[in-house]
Amino acid sequence: MEGMGQKRRPLVVMASSSSTAAAAARGGANPLAELSDRFKSMEAGLRAWLAKQPTHVEAAVATAVGVVQGGALGGLMGTLTPDGAAPFPVPQPPPGADSSAMASFKQAQALAGGPLVQARNFAVMTGANAGISCVIRRIRGVEDVQGSMAAAFGSGALFSIVSGMGTPNPVANAITTGVAFAVFQGGFFMIGQKFSQPPSEDIYYSRGRNMLKKLGLQNYENNFKKGLLTDQTLPLLNDSALRDVKIPPGPRLLILDHIQRDPELMRSN
Template sequence: MASSSSSLSSAPARGGNPLEELTGRVKALEAGFRAWMAKQPIHVEAAVTTAVGVVQGGALGGLMGSLTADGGSPFPMPPPPPNANPQAVASFKQAQALAGGPLVQARNFAVMTGANAGISCVMRRIRGAEDIQGSMAAAFGSGALFSLVSGMGTPNPVASAITSGVAFAVFQGGFFMIGQKFSKPRGVSEDTYYSSTRNMLQELGLEKYEKNFKKGLLTDHTLPLLTDSALRDVKIPPGPRLLILDQIKRDPGLAKAQ
C-alpha cells in the first residue's frame, strides 16, 4: 500500500509539464526546419517560404473577411449610381475590394503575404542579409500584386499597381529603419561588433571584405564558429577564405568566443 501511494505521488514528477514539453518540441521542429531550409537551393527556399506566406495570409484574410462581410453588416454597401463618373466608380471598386467576403479577402491577403515572403527570401539570399533594399523590394511587389488581384486598379490597373507598390515600399522602408534604430543598444555602434574582424582583415590585407561580413551578420562573436561554407555564403573567394580560416586557427584571441 505504501509502495503504491509513493508511486502515485511520484507520477507527476516523472510526467513533467505538458505545456513545456509541447513548447520544446515546437521549438525543436522550428529549428530543424530552419536548418533544413538553409541547406536548400534558393528556388526551393523561395517556394516553401511563399507557400507558408500564402497559407498564413489566406487564414488572416479569411478571418478578417468573415468579420467584415457585407452579409453580417447592418449597413450593406450600396451600388454606385448608374450615371456616376469613372472616378466615383473606381473609388467604389476600391472600397468593395477592401470590404469583400472571406474568400475574397483570403485570396487578396494570400497573394500579398505570399509575394512579400517569397521576394524577401530571394533578396535575402542574393544580398546575403536582410536589409532595407530587400524589404522595400518585397513590399513593392506585394503591394503591386495586391492592387492587381483585389481590383483596386480600375480603370488603370498598371498605374494603380505601381502607385500601391511604391506606397507599400515607402511604409515598409520607414518601419524597417525604425525597427533597426530601436533594435540596437543605446550608445553601441554597429562597428563595435566588428572590431576584431576589422583588425584581422587589415592584418591580412583583406579590408574590402568587411562589408561581406556585415551583410552576413558575421560579427566578432561568430569568428570561432566560422567555416568555409559560411564564408562562401557571403561571397568571399577561395583564397581569402583560406587565409581567414588559417588566421583564426593560429590566433588564440580569435579562436575563442568573444
C-alpha cells in the same frame, strides 16, 4: 498467508508512491512551455533545412507559408466584418458612373469583401512578400531595408491587381499601391531595426566590465554602476567599497586580487 500479506504491503506502498511521484512530475510540467519549445525546435530545424536547399525550394516554402498565414488572417477579418452583416454595406455603383467613381468603388469593395475575398487578397499579399523577400535575401546575402521595400512593392502591386483596385488603370494603380506599401514597409523596418539594436556600452565601465567577464563575475556589473565604480576608481577599490555595493566576500577577494595583479588596471586613471 498473513505473513505473506504483510510482506507484500511495503511493495504496494512503494509502487504507489513511485507512481504518484511520476504523476506529480508529469503534472508539474507546463504544457504550454513544452508546446512552445517543440514549436521553436521545429522552426529552427525547418530553417536549418531550408538554408541547405536551393533558392527556388526555400522561396516556394516561404511563399506557401505566407499564403497560409495571410489566408487565415484575411478569412478571420472577413468573418468578423462580412459584407452582409456590415452596418454600412458597400453600395453598388450607379449606371454610367465615371472612371474615378468606379475606381473608388473597387477599392472599397476590395477592402470590405467577405471571408473568401479577404482570404484571397491577404494570401496573395503575404505570400508574395515572403517569396520575394526570400529570393532577394538569397541573392544579396543580406536582409536590409532595400530588400524589404522591394518585397513590399511587389506584394502591394500584386494585391492591387488581384483585389481589383486597379480599375480603370490597373498598371498605374498597381505601381502606386506598390510604392505606398514599400514606403510603409521601409519605415516599419527602420523603426524595428532601431529599437532592436542593443544599447551602446557605457565607456566609463569598459575596463570593469572586461575584468568581471574574465573572472566570471559579470552578474555584478550593475553593482558597479549603482555604486558609480567607474574605470577611474578601479585602482582605489578596497574591500569596504565593494562591500558597500553588496558584492559577497568571495567575489570581492577575486576582484581585489585581479586588480593588484593587473598592471593595466593599476595604471588606469
